[in-house]
Amino acid sequence: MKEKGILYIFAFIIVLAAAIGATKLQWDLGSTETASTVKSKPVLVQLTEKGRPDAETMGLLNAPPLQPATHVDRWNPKLHQDSCLACHGKPDTGAPTPTAGHFYDNDTKGKVFRDNCIQCHAQQNETKTKTAFNK
Incomplete structure (x- = not known):
């Protein structure tokens, strides 16, 4: 054994x-x-395409809209989506309503699924050109 x-x-x-x-x-x-x-070294295809002499004309497909430059410091991390929904989603304010994809079961009257607005909707800079693409 x-x-x-x-x-x-x-x-x-x-x-x-x-x-x-x-x-x-x-x-x-x-x-x-x-x-x-x-x-x-990786090659950035969008900068080498023919017919694009200026990289600043490049647009991102299906990118979420940016926050306007007038929205500086309006995001309150403690309130999450409520800091945006104070205006957005209310017809009398004139602000665009979030799409159905932002809500559970695509119900715009239901609970918000995406509650961190600034994760996708970045703040817009006041620059006139995309300097990072012009290097």
């Missing part, structure tokens, strides 16, 4: 060593593949 226990311990050590060796080999192979890909 004692010999059988020693045999199991020996087999366990062999399996453990094989697993560690295979993992180390896999990490070594993976690191050589990523080293060659890291060296290549």
